Amino acid sequence: MKFVDEFRDPAKARVLVDNINTLVRRIPLCATRPLQLMEVCGGHTHSIFKYGIEQMLPDCIELVHGPGCPVCVLPMGRVDDCVALAERPNIIFTTFGDAMRVPGSRKSLLQAKAEGADIRMVYSPMDALRIARDNPDREVVFFALGFETTMPSTALTILRAEAEGVENFAVFCNHITIIPTIKAILDSPELTLDGFLGPGHVSMVIGSEPYQFIARHYRKPLVIAGFEPLDILQSVWMVLNQIAEGRSDVENQYQRVVPDRGNNPALAAVSKVFQLRAFFEWRGLGSIDHSGVRLQDGYARFDAERKYPVPNLKIADPKACQCGEVLKGAIKPWQCKVFGTACTPETPMGSLMVSSEGACAAVYSYGRIDLVDVLRAREAAKPNAPREQQT
Incomplete structure (x- = not known):
C-alpha cells in the first residue's frame, strides 16, 4: 500500500x-x-x-x-461543563467518541448518557450540523476540541450554519493552540x-x-x-x-503532507471565526496565556458559552491521579501511583488512560510493561515495606 x-x-x-x-x-x-x-x-x-x-x-x-493529546489536557472542570450542558432539557449534545469516557468530578458524558441525557457520538462537526437541521425543535451543541488540526473543520461548519441560517446549532469551544503550550x-x-x-x-x-x-x-x-x-x-x-x-x-521530515507555509484556506477560516482567549486552563499545566480560542463576537449566536449558563468551575484532579506530571513529561506513565491498578482503559481515573492518543493508554496497550514488576517496585518503595522486599 x-x-x-x-x-x-x-x-x-x-x-x-x-x-x-x-x-x-x-x-x-x-x-x-x-x-x-x-x-x-x-x-x-x-x-x-x-x-x-x-x-x-x-x-x-x-x-x-x-501534552499533545487535546482530550488529555482538558481540565476536569470543562468536562463538568459538558455534562451540565448535555443535561439541560431540549439539548442534543454531540461529541467525538474519545471524549465520551473522560471522567468529570461527578460523571463522564457516557454516564450522563446512560442516565438519560441525549448525547450522540459524531465523526465531524458537519454531522452535528446535520442533526441540527433534522431536529429544528431541539438545540444542538457540538463539543469542539482539538489543536489547530480540528479548528478548520469547526470554523467551516459555523460558516456553513451561518450561510444556511441554522439557528439551533452551537459549539462548546475548547480548541487550543500548540505554540503557547510548547513555550x-x-x-x-x-x-x-x-x-x-x-x-x-x-x-x-x-x-x-x-x-x-x-x-x-x-x-x-x-x-x-x-x-x-x-x-x-x-x-x-x-x-x-x-x-x-x-x-x-x-x-x-513530513514534507509529503506538511507544507512549509501551512494551509492558507484553513487558516483563513480559523482567523475569521475564532479569536484568542486571554488565558485557558490546561490539565497539568495550569493556565496558559493565549493558548485557547473562542468564537468572534460576530458569531456569538453559535457560542454555547454565551447562549447557555455554564458552571465554568475549576476542579482539581484526584490526588492519586498523576496525569499532570505525565503530561509535562516529569514522570513516565507507569510511575503513576494508580497506573494499571485503579486506572486502566476499562476503569479510567484520568484522561490519559481514555484517549486513543493518551500516553497511559498507549503504554498500557503497547508498552511491553510488566505490571507485576511495576507493582513490586511500588511495594518496595513504600517506607514500611518489609526488608526482603526492598532488597
Whole structure:
C-alpha cells in the first residue's frame, strides 16, 4: 500500500537505527546524561509504543511524552461543563467518541448518557450540523476540541450554519493552540529538553514557520515528524544530527503532507471565526496565556458559552491521579501511583488512560510493561515495606 508499507520496512529501520547509534557517539553530552527528546503529539506517542521504537533506540536517548493529546489536557472542570450542558432539557449534545469516557468530578458524558441525557457520538462537526437541521425543535451543541488540526473543520461548519441560517446549532469551544503550550514547556524548570519531534497533523495546518522561535530563542532543534515507524526514526536521526553539528533549526521530515507555509484556506477560516482567549486552563499545566480560542463576537449566536449558563468551575484532579506530571513529561506513565491498578482503559481515573492518543493508554496497550514488576517496585518503595522486599 503506497505511503504505508514503505514506511514500515524493517531493513530500512535497521539502517536508521545503525545510523542513530553511530551518530550518538559523536555527541559528547551523551556520555554525561541521556538526551531528552520530546514528541509533542499524542499520535507520535501511540506509534512509538505500538512499534516498539523506544526499544530500538540506544539507552542514551530518552523520549519524553508531551501534552499533545487535546482530550488529555482538558481540565476536569470543562468536562463538568459538558455534562451540565448535555443535561439541560431540549439539548442534543454531540461529541467525538474519545471524549465520551473522560471522567468529570461527578460523571463522564457516557454516564450522563446512560442516565438519560441525549448525547450522540459524531465523526465531524458537519454531522452535528446535520442533526441540527433534522431536529429544528431541539438545540444542538457540538463539543469542539482539538489543536489547530480540528479548528478548520469547526470554523467551516459555523460558516456553513451561518450561510444556511441554522439557528439551533452551537459549539462548546475548547480548541487550543500548540505554540503557547510548547513555550510553557520550555519555560518549565522541571524539564531539560534537548530537542523536539514536532506535531505532524497540527503542522499540516499551521506550517513550519511558527516553530522558529524554538530554534532561535531557545536554541532547541525541532523536526516535524510523520507517524509511521520510519518517519519517527528518521526524525530522531535528524534531531540528533543537528545536535551533533551544533545547530538549532526547524526541519520538516513530513514534507509529503506538511507544507512549509501551512494551509492558507484553513487558516483563513480559523482567523475569521475564532479569536484568542486571554488565558485557558490546561490539565497539568495550569493556565496558559493565549493558548485557547473562542468564537468572534460576530458569531456569538453559535457560542454555547454565551447562549447557555455554564458552571465554568475549576476542579482539581484526584490526588492519586498523576496525569499532570505525565503530561509535562516529569514522570513516565507507569510511575503513576494508580497506573494499571485503579486506572486502566476499562476503569479510567484520568484522561490519559481514555484517549486513543493518551500516553497511559498507549503504554498500557503497547508498552511491553510488566505490571507485576511495576507493582513490586511500588511495594518496595513504600517506607514500611518489609526488608526482603526492598532488597
